[in-house]
Amino acid sequence: MKPKVYITRRIPDSIIARIEKECEVSIWPETDIPVPREVLEREIVDADGLFCLLTESVDKELIAKAQKLKVISNMAVGYNNIDIEAAKEKGILVTNTPGVLTETTADLTFALMMASARRIIESSNYLRNGNWKTWSPMQLTGQDIYGATLGIIGMGRIGASLAKRSKGFDMNILYYNRSRKPLLEKEMNMKYVDFDTLLSESDFVCIMTPYTPETKNLITYRELSLMKKTSILINTARGGIVNEEDLFQALKNGEIWAAGMDVFVQEPVPLDHPLLTLPNVVTLPHIGSASVNTRMKMADLAAVNLLLVLNNNPPLHLVV
CATH class of the missing domain: 3.40.50.720 (NAD(P)-binding Rossmann-like Domain)
Incomplete structure (x- = not known):
């Protein structure tokens, strides 16, 4: 039986297709609206893998609800949105996406x-x-x-x-x-x-x-x-x-x-x-890594980390 994966935001179709080849996938369908907490709490119960963004608070309470979770793959370099100690206590691997951004x-x-x-x-x-009336020596210096x-x-x-x-x-x-x-x-x-x-x-x-x-x-x-x-x-x-x-x-x-x-x-x-x-x-609205190529690389790396762990292999980038 394929492992179950929950993806917390609509990511590029090519990345979704890659994960779907090996997993049963559920996705929060919005691109610009974070997954509601109650939905995330429901979906994480029987998920084997979680593909999340820094907008999701994967805290101790959420992790406690997970019954089968093996990996939290964060599509970001930072991981302060995840309770690392809570994940460690349950033997859940946490991965991130350094380097590509x-x-x-x-x-x-x-x-x-x-x-x-x-x-x-x-x-x-x-x-x-309409404030520009003339050139001025010290204007907007x-x-x-x-x-x-x-x-x-x-x-x-x-x-x-x-x-x-x-x-x-x-x-x-x-x-x-x-x-x-x-x-x-x-x-x-x-x-x-x-x-x-x-x-x-x-x-x-x-x-x-x-x-x-x-x-x-x-x-x-x-x-x-x-x-x-x-x-x-x-x-x-x-x-x-x-x-x-x-x-x-x-x-x-x-x-x-x-x-x-x-x-x-x-x-x-x-x-x-x-x-x-x-x-x-x-x-600016948190656009540090917001180029098309970089965001694609981040999503791809997060997918690779996720699939490696679900196939009992070490991920490329392990936080804990």
Whole structure:
């Protein structure tokens, strides 16, 4: 008898067909609406495999309902949406999709840096709203990227790829990480510094670290007040790493110059969120890996991990 798999969102047909060759598949049919909790609770009871997204909270209570579950295949690099310890206690393997989204996310991070520094969105709105009357010497002036100092918090795959992009702009690179990367330091001519030094000396501070209990609220008003008045904070990692209320106050008070945000504590971000009222904040709907090719690769890798485990083989990327 084929193993039963539940897929929590409509993914590309080619990926579904691949899983259907080996499994009995049920799918939440929507593409833009997350599966309701009550549906997920019902479907997980007799599922052998769960193919999920970061929008699903696979918590202890949900995992407790699973009677046959062997694998949770998360179509994401991060897995803070899954209770890892609860899965481990029940012998359920958890997999993720690192590597395939590295370059695309680094692209988006650099795009956010440029958009925030050069006031791209603000300038476009200025024109579209009919405010452009003439050329003016200091009109919509921004900050330079070329030759600036880039501080990267978290030197994993994406952080390293961001560093490579910055070399084309002759940027000075500082980084802070749990462990030093001597070979990468030499290759990229970058400097390892302590956390506070990175904040105080960088023109751009880019958050590339995973979301963990240790990194929750890593950036608060204290950290923001250490940054230059002309500096820009970029977050394409996870929303909870930055205290959003403190960021709003720091931007409002002129502690930093601007911010670029692809992630938020609550997603979708409420339209009445204070950060959305500020012209010096570029906000995006969590599109770091959103290229056609990358999302296809992520879905394919999640399917491969799922099928390997269901066939009693080790997955390509095991979290636990």
